[in-house]
Amino acid sequence: MTLETLQAAWFILVAVLITGYALLDGFDLGIGSLHLFTKTEEERKTMFYTIGPFWDSNQVWLLTGGGAIFAAFPMVYATVFSGFYLALMLLLFALIFRAVSIEFQHLVPCPRWKRAWDWGFALGSILPSVLFGVAMGNILRGIPLDAEHNFTGSFFDLLNPYSLLLGLVSLAMFTMHGAAFLAAKTEGPLEEKARRWGRSAWLAYVPLFLTGTVWSYASTPRLFENFFHQPVLLVLPLMAVIGMVLYPTALKRDKWKPFMASALNILGVLGIAAASLFPYLVPSNPDLANSLTIYNASSSQLTLTVMLILALTGMPLVILYSSYIYKKFTGSAKTHPTVSKINFPG
Amino acid sequence: MDAALLSRIQFALTVGFHFIFPPLTIGMAWLIVIMQTLYLKTKNELYRTISQFWIKLFAISFVMGVATGIVMEFQFGTNWSEYSRFVGDIFGAPLAAEGIFAFFLESAFIGVLIWGKDRVSKVFYWFSALMVALGSTLSAFWIIVANSWMQTPAGFHIVNGRAELTDFWSAVFNPSTVPRYLHTVDGTLITGAFFVMGISAHYLLKKKHLDFAKNSLKIALIAALAASLLQCALGHYHAVQVAETQPEKLAAFEGAFETEKGAPLLLFGIPDAEAETTRFAIGIPKLLSWVAFGDFNAEVKGLKDFPRDEWPPLGITFTSFHLMVALGSYFILLTLVGIYLLYSGKIYTHRFYQKLLLYSIPLPFIANELGWTAAEVGRQPWIVYKVMKTIDGASFTVPAVQILFSIIIFTAIYIVLFSAWIYLLRKKINDGPGESLEPGKEVTI
Numbered sequence: 010m011t012l013e014t015l016q017a018a019w020f021i022l023v024a025v026l027i028t029g030y031a032l033l034d035g036f037d038l039g040i041g042s043l044h045l046f047t048k049t050e051e052e053r054k055t056m057f058y059t060i061g062p063f064w065d066s067n068q069v070w071l072l073t074g075g076g077a078i079f080a081a082f083p084m085v086y087a088t089v090f091s092g093f094y095l096a097l098m099l100l101l102f103a104l105i106f107r108a109v110s111i112e113f114q115h116l117v118p119c120p121r122w123k124r125a126w127d128w129g130f131a132l133g134s135i136l137p138s139v140l141f142g143v144a145m146g147n148i149l150r151g152i153p154l155d156a157e158h159n160f161t162g163s164f165f166d167l168l169n170p171y172s173l174l175l176g177l178v179s180l181a182m183f184t185m186h187g188a189a190f191l192a193a194k195t196e197g198p199l200e201e202k203a204r205r206w207g208r209s210a211w212l213a214y215v216p217l218f219l220t221g222t223v224w225s226y227a228s229t230p231r232l233f234e235n236f237f238h239q240p241v242l243l244v245l246p247l248m249a250v251i252g253m254v255l256y257p258t259a260l261k262r263d264k265w266k267p268f269m270a271s272a273l274n275i276l277g278v279l280g281i282a283a284a285s286l287f288p289y290l291v292p293s294n295p296d297l298a299n300s301l302t303i304y305n306a307s308s309s310q311l312t313l314t315v316m317l318i319l320a321l322t323g324m325p326l327v328i329l330y331s332s333y334i335y336k337k338f339t340g341s342a343k344t345h346p347t348v349s350k351i352n353f354p355g
Numbered sequence: 356m357d358a359a360l361l362s363r364i365q366f367a368l369t370v371g372f373h374f375i376f377p378p379l380t381i382g383m384a385w386l387i388v389i390m391q392t393l394y395l396k397t398k399n400e401l402y403r404t405i406s407q408f409w410i411k412l413f414a415i416s417f418v419m420g421v422a423t424g425i426v427m428e429f430q431f432g433t434n435w436s437e438y439s440r441f442v443g444d445i446f447g448a449p450l451a452a453e454g455i456f457a458f459f460l461e462s463a464f465i466g467v468l469i470w471g472k473d474r475v476s477k478v479f480y481w482f483s484a485l486m487v488a489l490g491s492t493l494s495a496f497w498i499i500v501a502n503s504w505m506q507t508p509a510g511f512h513i514v515n516g517r518a519e520l521t522d523f524w525s526a527v528f529n530p531s532t533v534p535r536y537l538h539t540v541d542g543t544l545i546t547g548a549f550f551v552m553g554i555s556a557h558y559l560l561k562k563k564h565l566d567f568a569k570n571s572l573k574i575a576l577i578a579a580l581a582a583s584l585l586q587c588a589l590g591h592y593h594a595v596q597v598a599e600t601q602p603e604k605l606a607a608f609e610g611a612f613e614t615e616k617g618a619p620l621l622l623f624g625i626p627d628a629e630a631e632t633t634r635f636a637i638g639i640p641k642l643l644s645w646v647a648f649g650d651f652n653a654e655v656k657g658l659k660d661f662p663r664d665e666w667p668p669l670g671i672t673f674t675s676f677h678l679m680v681a682l683g684s685y686f687i688l689l690t691l692v693g694i695y696l697l698y699s700g701k702i703y704t705h706r707f708y709q710k711l712l713l714y715s716i717p718l719p720f721i722a723n724e725l726g727w728t729a730a731e732v733g734r735q736p737w738i739v740y741k742v743m744k745t746i747d748g749a750s751f752t753v754p755a756v757q758i759l760f761s762i763i764i765f766t767a768i769y770i771v772l773f774s775a776w777i778y779l780l781r782k783k784i785n786d787g788p789g790e791s792l793e794p795g796k797e798v799t800i
Contacts, residue, residue: 062466065421069462073454075428080451083443090432090439091750097433098761101426102768108422109772112414116779159752308444309519316448323455331463337474338466 015313016303017288019081022320024283026077030070031141031183031275036268037064039187041107041134042180043206044127052199053127057115059194062338064111066331068104080316084158084306085290092152092160093144096167100140107133135180142179145282146172150229151294158291158301171224178221181214182275185256189267192260207260207267215253218278225285231292232285242284249277359749361758362434368762369426371724372769376420378723381495381540382547383413384488389574391481405571406484407472408788409551414469415779419772421462426765427498428454434758438738438748444519445511445526446501453497461490492540499536500527505739506730507531507600518742530600534593535730541586542726545686546719548579552693553716554784556709567788569703572712576697580690586683591646598647601740602656603665604733607672609643610636611657617641618655623677626669631659633673665736672733679725682718689715 010018037060044056079086090097110129117123150171153161188207192200225232236242252274259266286292290306293299307313387406394402428450431439439446467475467483475483510525511518520526552575558568598605605611610626610633611618619638626633644653658666689711696702702709738745 058470062470065418065465066459066462068421068425069454069458072425072428072458073451075432076447076451076454078447079432079439079443080447083439083447086432086443086447087436087439087750090429091434091436091752094433094750094753094757095760097429098757098764101429102764104425105422105768105772108418108425109775112418113775113779116415117782161752164757308447311523312444312448312520315520315523316451319448319452320455323452323459327455327459327463331459334463334467337471 010314010317012307012310012313013304015310015317016307018317019077019307019313020283020287020290020303022317023074023077023081024279026070026074028276028279028283030067030074031279032186032272033067033070034064035183035186035275036060036190037067037187038134038138039183039185039210040191041130041187042138042184043187043191043203044131044134046206047199047202050123052202053123054115055195055199056191057111057130059191061111063335065108066334068108077316077320081308081313082290082301082303082306083308085301088154088158088160088301089148089291092162093147093167095164096140096144100137103133103136103140105133107137138180138183139176141183142176143167143172145179146175148291149175149225149232149282149286151292151297151300154291154293154296154299154301156299158293158299158306171228174217174221174224178214178217181210181217182271182278184210185214186268186271186275189256189260189271193265193268204260204267208257211253211257211260218249218253231297235284235287239284245277245280245284247277249274249281252277358751358753358755358758359746361755361762362749362753363745365434365758365762365765366430368765368769369423369430371727372773373420373423373427374723374727375720376416376423377491377495378539378543378546378720379550380413380417380420380547381488381491381543382545383409383416383550384484384491384547385544386547386551386575386578387413388481388484388488389578391484393574395477395481401566401570404789405567405574408567409571410468410484411783412550412554412780414465415776415783417465419776422772423769434750434753435738435748436750436752438743441517441743441748442739444517445504445508448520448523449497449501449504449527453494457490457494457497459490461487461494464490495540495543496536499539500529500532503532503535504529505737506535506734508739508742513742518739531593531596534589534596538586538589538593538726541582541589542719542723544582545579545586546723548575548582549686549712549719550716551575552579553713556712557784558787559703560706560709560713564787564789565703572702573697576690576693576702579686580694583683583686583690587687590680590683595647598655601733603658603661604667604672605647606656606658606661607667607669607733608676608729609655610669610673611643611655612659614654614657614660616644616654617652618643620646621677624673626673628666628669667733667735672729675725675732676729679722679729682722682725685715686719686722 040056040060044053047053047056075086106129110126110133114123114126114130147167147169150169153166155161185207188203188210192203192207195203236246252270252272255270256267256274259270288303289300290303291301293301308316387409390402390406390409393399394406431446464483464486467480468487471483472480504526507530508518508526509529510520510522510527512521513519551571555568555572555575558564559572594605594608597608607626609618609621610624612626612631612633617640619636619640620642621633621636621638624633624636624638641651644655645651647653647655658669692708693702693712696705696708734740736744736746738748
């Protein structure tokens with residue numbers, strides 16, 4: 010394979026890993042963001058239970074995405090993570106607390122103990138959901154880079170209104186996704202609540218998404234060029250819109266359809282982001298010439314080849330055993346015998 | 356303070372804290388596989404109780420490893436961006452491979468292990484325990500590949516202002532990968548086995564859960580003895596490699612300033628870099644030459660043969676190495692005595708020995724940290740041995756004050772998490788095996 014093909018293949022693979030993260034961890038982040046909306050102990054317990062077996066492997070998509078960026082595009086790894094230092098530290102603090110909250114909350118039957126970890130879980134989910142969008146917003150509009158590709162802005166430059174708006178978009182998007190997963194996995198009052206929460210999140214999401222799209226066009230028309238050159242890419246916005254449109258009606262009665270609709274929407278949205286960036290990885294704004302692209306930020310041909318072989322042997326295996334385990338745990342969390350006894354581990 | 360120094364402090368803090376947990380869980384994972392295998396073979400419910408209890412303690416510790424491990428994937432970019440640019444073509448690959456081949460495996464099957472005991476068959480449950488052990492052991496492999504490449508880089512050349520890969524397998528199996536991997540994994544087995552032994556001894560001392568405690572103790576003691584004895588050989592194998600590939604590190608381990616034939620192995624000493632001599636040295640003549648090169652008269656290079664600005668910090672390297680070796684010797688002695696007590700039937704009544712086991716729980720953790728300290732401080736001033744200096748690898752775009760801020764928050768978070776971890780371990784140990792909490796029963800803390 011030529012170097013250019015490999016670079017494009019790795020662009021796609023990194024996009025797949027990030028999209029996989031959004032699809033999978035998206036729902037457990039969403040459930041975390043909704044965690045404090047119910048006050049009853051039983052319902053919070055059930056919310057933990059629905060994601061208990063999955064959240065850890067879902068999060069691995071993010072870690073593997075980080076590793077893949079390091080391996081395939083080390084210049085991006087170096088520029089973005091050092092440039093976004095404080096934002097990334099906030100993300101890490103949130104993810105650390107969140108992980109421990111999920112596993113520790115149910116281990117001690119003391120209200121004060123539980124309250125503390127409930128908050129850890131909720132804030133540890135809301136913050137990453139918002140930061141995901143903020144990071145995406147900054148990458149899309151571009152960040153100030155010098156000729157050596159070093160970030161020349163500050164932490165507060167990252168908190169610009171456009172990126173904050175995208176932060177809200179991703180918060181609403183993951184909340185919709187989490188609510189749909191919760192509605193599918195539970196029964197009774199919690200299921201009803203999940204459907205209501207999903208609807209509210211959708212009501213927030215649609216105007217936020219539309220505003221974001223218009224703002225992107227007004228501020229950064231470069232993002233739309235690929236779609237004019239390659240009309241086949243229009244399938245991505247189509248997916249996003251179909252998912253968005255189907256979601257509220259599916260949410261009224263169906264079990265898994267709302268989740269599928271939300272997943273389709275996420276696929277579309279992340280696809281749009283990737284398609285509008287290509288071949289840029291980190292556009293420089295204002296000096297587009299200083300940008301990191303798949304061509305000037307990548308590893309060598311040998312590394313890209315070796316890593317492609319590793320990824321193409323490893324990832325099918327991952328998908329195989331992960332989906333097998335997902336199947337083992339399918340079914341409603343409430344109807345399962347272990348949950349009626351609240352048979353929590355530990 | 357300057358940003359590079361702060362980044363080093365933060366790296367030491369986050370890795371040092373993280374490194375408390377994976378050795379424990381990797382070691383425990385293999386013991387749990389043994390217990391699960393015994394359960395499948397004998398159908399004895401006692402083994403089920405045994406493995407379920409240790410899985411509880413395992414799960415509490417595993418999540419600590421996961422939570423603190425997230426940082427590892429990102430901090431090369433945040434704090435060591437110049438390093439990441441320079442070595443990314445090689446160094447990123449093992450990190451990505453760790454995700455693909457190890458993290459997915461352990462995280463998918465840990466879900467089954469913690470949440471699925473009533474959902475899957477006994478055989479699949481056993482298989483999940485095996486996959487968690489395998490996944491975490493593979494994870495150790497890839498991260499040690501990455502770290503060993505910093506110690507003894509191979510399979511690359513310098514072009515376009517960076518290190519580029521020329522041979523993947525030479526980079527993966529660089530000269531120190533195999534010795535360091537075996538040495539570290541055996542350390543995890545010691546850590547896990549001592550943990551299980553100590554808590555079992557605690558129950559014997561309290562005269563509680565006796566059947567459970569005796570059987571757990573027996574399994575763990577045999578594993579601990581095997582791992583401790585093996586560590587003598589593996590530690591030696593690793594030291595021989597250090598002598599060959601990083602002679603100034605060996606000289607720092609041993610406080611050897613002069614190059615000499617028939618060099619002594621020091622049992623004690625205080626290296627003084629200013630005076631270029633090791634004070635109060637007590638050593639066994641010629642033994643170092645024999646240990647490192649298999650010949651009592653072999654020449655061992657002293658520090659004075661190397662440029663002064665390439666010496667590692669001597670005090671820390673020397674002390675941490677010697678304390679680690681002392682602890683390793685203690686592990687062999689303690690487990691040998693244990694096996695004697697086990698076969699003479701005295702171990703279940705010997706209270707002093709049981710107390711020793713209980714108070715020895717932290718020692719393998721300390722030995723792990725000391726070994727890591729000796730290895731990494733002994734690599735200084737290099738971030739990649741003889742290729743790049745640590746000082747040149749730091750991010751220069753991150754202001755020092757931001758790093759100071761993150762160090763403070765990390766410290767605060769880690770204090771909270773560590774306290775919660777200890778609290779939960781104590782609580783689960785007090786609850787004992789087989790006694791789960793009644794739902795709805797509230798207690799105050």
